[in-house]
Amino acid sequence: MPAPSLDDLADRLGEAQLLTDPDLLQGYRQDWAKAPNPGMPLAVVRARSTENVQEVMRWASAHGVPVVPRGAGSGLSGGATAVEGGIVLSTEQMRHIDVDPVTRTATVQPGLYNAEVKAAVAEHGLWYPPDPSSYEICSIGGNIATNAGGLCCVKYGVTTDYVLGMTVVLADGTAVRLGGARLKDSAGLSLTKLFVGSEGTLGIVTEIIVRLIPEQPPRSTVVGIFPDVVACSEAVLAITSRTRPAMLEFMDNTSIRAVEADLRMGLDTTAGAMLLAQSDLTGSDRAVETEFMAEAFRAHGASEVFATDDPDEGEQFTVARRAAFTSLGKVGSLLLEDVGVPLPALPQLVAGIEEISARRDVPIALVAHAGDGNTHPIIVLEDDDEDRAARAQLAFGEVMELAIGMGGTITGEHGVGRLKAPWLPAQLGDDVMDLSRRIKSALDPQGILNPGVML
């Protein structure tokens, strides 16, 4: 079948850019995850408005052409991987934001970076909590697509907890407005929440209304150095069963060494593992919480505990934690995991990952949003070592199977995308897969929205 003509679409796009230059298309074929075998798209559309997106979907549904929505391209599961002969719909130029301090909401277009949303609302003394480590380079639209998390979630929840409404363009080009600037709304089905985390498979989100909270006070930080990862993860349970820190992050020796080699921050490269906790309570409550956490660190074998009330000093450790992906990326190519388990299973998960790493003889670095049981085992590859790459692929699947066996999830915050789609049925089961496909078919009967992702 010949490719449908783009002229008709180009005429209707107005201010949006339609790219067909093969050199330009090249940069839109994959996201950060570099999922294998991306297609060569027919075109990339850089939309500027909901209307632009509607025109793309009207044209695509008329011609049965697949459409892959794309935010900043920082996705870690291959959720934005071009389909041969399809359209890549980029939201990178949809960058408007309105902040309403009275309703404490912001109306945002999807192309803004998470950090830009945070900055815009901070001018009004407000805070948008979800904070993926990649917050400076990931888009808010992508955050909605994957129901992104971050470091704050242990206390402040995930993206869906902050989404009150949205405009979505459906497969046939219809635009619907869901929810609104209302904290409470029980009118009709909870469609807003259904679209959060749907990874562009049900519709394309073109505007989002997010809930904001007042800026929180500066934080105090407690750092613990542990001889090994299992003792360290037991300290996590001791803390979360008694208090609710504003952050509780984990780094293992491999990730500490990679960050130190990259950034020269003075981290203890002999540490078996490190825990990084923060309190944003106020007054005497803060001292009580930080001392409790320091004591829990010691009681679980921490060889060193360091506490500071200086926010800048605390932020340095957070920077180190966030840098793990990029610093490890300088050691070799990475296969990123995002498995989560109910918190009591955390020590067992951590031990199991060590076992897989040893058995498959591939290095697996570990960082984690430890306080909510969401870990990022990072498998480090070496260029030109094809045998190691094959063993890494086996380990990649085994880590997910390990988490599923513990009642966990294959993805806590990155989404399923293409890379984890083969394991989704093992987690959800046939009945939930069938239920999901029924909803997908009801909303996208032609299957043109991000085919190959998730389902």
Add this chain to the structure above:
Amino acid sequence: MPAPSLDDLADRLGEAQLLTDPDLLQGYRQDWAKAPNPGMPLAVVRARSTENVQEVMRWASAHGVPVVPRGAGSGLSGGATAVEGGIVLSTEQMRHIDVDPVTRTATVQPGLYNAEVKAAVAEHGLWYPPDPSSYEICSIGGNIATNAGGLCCVKYGVTTDYVLGMTVVLADGTAVRLGGARLKDSAGLSLTKLFVGSEGTLGIVTEIIVRLIPEQPPRSTVVGIFPDVVACSEAVLAITSRTRPAMLEFMDNTSIRAVEADLRMGLDTTAGAMLLAQSDLTGSDRAVETEFMAEAFRAHGASEVFATDDPDEGEQFTVARRAAFTSLGKVGSLLLEDVGVPLPALPQLVAGIEEISARRDVPIALVAHAGDGNTHPIIVLEDDDEDRAARAQLAFGEVMELAIGMGGTITGEHGVGRLKAPWLPAQLGDDVMDLSRRIKSALDPQGILNPGVML
């Protein structure tokens, strides 16, 4: 068509009770809302397990018999109204709860009262925040069905914010487990959130995993007496644009008088309106917040401001606010509204409700979860006054149309049920109604789950 035989169903129900005695059925035909023209059900099943519910749905789908799920029967929109010749599926005997303090979650069957969930988790020093005024007599399953709110929502959010997973029985009797005891989970579509607020139209929830937070400190209370409702609602905006109270509730003169006549609490029956605010901050922050709120009350014309750090004294005012429905119910029959608007429109909404009350010559009492713009105009009827009842029906619709015109919702927390279903298309629009019906058809192709409700 003759009614299908129940014998086959009775044989498969095991420990569940199957009621067919007409006298017993009578009590299951309506909920608190007394929606008109309820059907006479074929039977009531008091399920005790997910398996019981599966058997009912297998039988019902095989015979095309409608099923109306029912919690405690305290619903305010007619969401549990029996269908002629159908089954009423009562969850009142599904009352198990498991609390896990480490993951800070509870696994709950739907029949427990909200207050019982709160009490069970409090034994572990934990808190389940959502708190409908009816929390002592409403079931957690019903709360899930309507995405219930309450007094805490202004700071702590609504039911959906606390639901991490569930077991749902689908129309054909398949039981699926969704989500789990994980704060973060991006694997697959957000089906858990879709079922929250679906009012029994997509499936029957038989087990719920809720997120808990640590018990909060006792609260300080600030009460303001205002000459009129509009000044009072302007004070609300002044507060919410600057701080985040743990409660911010509103009562007008009619509701104050009804509660005082009923409970003799010493409320000021000359007050035009009353605001009731609480702070659960700690240390010096609490004094700052309560003084700020007291000052905002005075600046917006409060004739009297009363503050107390005594939790019991503060609770008395909360009791008064919660009692409004029942106290007004002793004055006459009630038509309950649940409209919400974006917060800046609150004074305009309150003024508009006064105008409708005057024009239609029907008393409309007003209580509100003012801090999130969710109001409960309560139209008071008089027995045997048919003309007033007719005018009240007109006013009932006009209040919803007023809210819709302000970008608001016809229901903030009670659900659409039968009573508000005629107004849902005006709020959502044809495209969203169509989208909702496509999902409903995909999940319940026979339309046997709670027909007539919502869609």
